[in-house]
Amino acid sequence: MAMILYEALRRNQRRTYLLMGFFVLLLASVGAAVGYVMGDTRLGLGLGLIFAAFYLPFTYATASWQVLNLAGAREVSEEEYPELHHVVEELALAARMPKPKVYVVDDPAPNAFAVGLRPEAGAVAFTTGLLQLLDREALEGVAAHELSHLRNGDSRLMTLAIALVGVIVLLSDLGQRLLFYGGLFGGERESRRDRDRSGLDALLYVVAVLLLLLAPLAAVLTQFALSRNREFQADASAVDLTRNPQGLIKALTLLKEHHATVERATPATAGMYIVHPFKEGEGSFWAGLFSTHPPIEERIRRLQEM
Numbered sequence: 539m540a541m542i543l544y545e546a547l548r549r550n551q552r553r554t555y556l557l558m559g560f561f562v563l564l565l566a567s568v569g570a571a572v573g574y575v576m577g578d579t580r581l582g583l584g585l586g587l588i589f590a591a592f593y594l595p596f597t598y599a600t601a602s603w604q605v606l607n608l609a610g611a612r613e614v615s616e617e618e619y620p621e622l623h624h625v626v627e628e629l630a631l632a633a634r635m636p637k638p639k640v641y642v643v644d645d646p647a648p649n650a651f652a653v654g655l656r657p658e659a660g661a662v663a664f665t666t667g668l669l670q671l672l673d674r675e676a677l678e679g680v681a682a683h684e685l686s687h688l689r690n691g692d693s694r695l696m697t698l699a700i701a702l703v704g705v706i707v708l709l710s711d712l713g714q715r716l717l718f719y720g721g722l723f724g725g726e727r728e729s730r731r732d733r734d735r736s737g738l739d740a741l742l743y744v745v746a747v748l749l750l751l752l753a754p755l756a757a758v759l760t761q762f763a764l765s766r767n768r769e770f771q772a773d774a775s776a777v778d779l780t781r782n783p784q785g786l787i788k789a790l791t792l793l794k795e796h797h798a799t800v801e802r803a804t805p806a807t808a809g810m811y812i813v814h815p816f817k818e819g820e821g822s823f824w825a826g827l828f829s830t831h832p833p834i835e836e837r838i839r840r841l842q843e844m
Contacts, residue, residue: 551771557764558695561702564760565590568706568753571746572713585712589705597701602653602661602693605810609651610802611641611663618642622669625681626662632779633689638662642669647798651810652684653693660688665800671792679776679786683812686775692768696809699761706757713750765809765830773837774844783841790841794834 565586573582616623623640630637638654641663648668654660662684672680687693777783793813803815809830 553767557760557767558699560760561699561757561764564753564757565702565706565709567749568709568713571749571753572709572716574742574746575713575716575750582709586705586709589708590702593705593708594698594701597697597704598655601655601697601700602659605651605653605807606641606661606663608802608804608807609643609663609800610645611643611661613639613661614642619669621674622664622677622681625674625678626685629678629682629685629779633685635685635689636660638685638688640664642666643800643802645801647800647815648672648793648796649800649803649815650680650684650812651807652687653810654688655694655697657688660693662688667796667798668793671796672789675782675785676789676792677785678780679782679784679789680812682776682779683772683786686772686779687768690768690771690775692772693810695768696761696765699764700806703754703757703761707754710750710753713746717747717750761809762830766832769812769831769837770840773841777841777844783844787838787841790834790838794838 566583569583569586570579571582572585573579576582614622619640619642622642626640627637635657638652638657638660639662641661643649643663643665645665646667647665648671650662650664650668652660652662662681664680668680669677773786776786780786790813797813797817799817800811800815803811808815811831813834814829814831
C-alpha cells in the first residue's frame with residue numbers, strides 16, 4: 539500500500555509541475571502575441587509582467603476571505619461542534635501542522651472545502667448536510683482530504699491558477715481589441731498589406747491571432763486539469779494521514795449518492811470543494827472536460843487500490 543500511495547503522490551506532483559509550466563508558457567506566449575500586434579514583442583511581455591504584478595498580489599490577499607464569504611461560512615467553536623473540532627485537531631497533529639480554523643456552512647447539500655495560502659492561516663469548512671450524513675470514520679476521511687489540501691499547498695496553487703487565468707484573459711482581451719480597432723478591422727490591415735510581408739511574418743501574425751482567440755479557453759481547461767489532479771493528490775495524502783482508505787471511500791460513496799447543488803457555490807469557487815458543487819450536466823463528455831473534479835467513481839477506484 540505504501541508503494542502505491544507514494545507513487546501516486548509522485549505522479550501527481552509531476553503532473554502539477556507540467557501544468558504550471560504550461561500556464562507560465564501560455565502567459566508568456568499571450569504577452570508576446572499582444573506585443574507582436576502592437577509592433578513590439580518585448581513590450582507585450584512587459585505588459586504581461588505588469589498585469590501579473592498587480593493582479594496576483596490582490597488575488598492572494600483576498601482569496602480566503604472571498605471564498606468564505608461567498609460560501610456563507612461561519613466560524614464555529616468547539617462547544618458548538620465538539621466532535622468536528624476533535625477530528626480536525628487529531629488530524630492536524632498527525633500532519634504536524636497547526637490546527638486550521640473550523641467553519642460550518644448552513645446548507646443541506648453535503649460538501650466541504652479548505653482555504654488558506656499557508657497552513658498556519660488555513661481554514662476548513664463543512665456543510666451541515668455533510669455533518670448530518672457522515673459518521674466519524676467518513677468524516678475523518680473528508681477532514682483528512684481537506685487538511686491535505688492545506689498541507690500540500692493546493693489552496694495557494696489554485697489561487698495562483700485562478701489569478702493566472704485572470705491575467706491571460708485580460709491580456710487576450712486587450713490583444714483582441716487591438717486587432718479589432720487597429721488590426722484586422724482597421725487601417726492597420728491596409729498598412730500591413732502595403733509592407734509586402736514575408737511568408738514567415740504572415741505565419742507569425744496568424745499564430746498571434748490564434749493565440750489571442752484560444753488562450754483563454756486553454757487557460758481555463760488547464761486550470762480544470764490542475765484542479766482534478768490536485769483532488770487525486772489530496773485523496774492519496776488523506777490516506778497517508780489516516781492509514782485508512784475506507785473512511786474516504788465511504789464518504790465519497792455517500793456523497794455520490796446524495797449529490798446536490800451547494801446553494802452559494804460559484805464557478806470561481808467550485809474547485810475548492812471536495813466534490814463538484816453543482817449537480818447539473820453530470821455524465822456527459824463536455825461536462826467531464828469542463829469539470830473541476832475527476833469522476834467520483836475513478837477516485838473511489840484509486841482509493842480501493844490502496
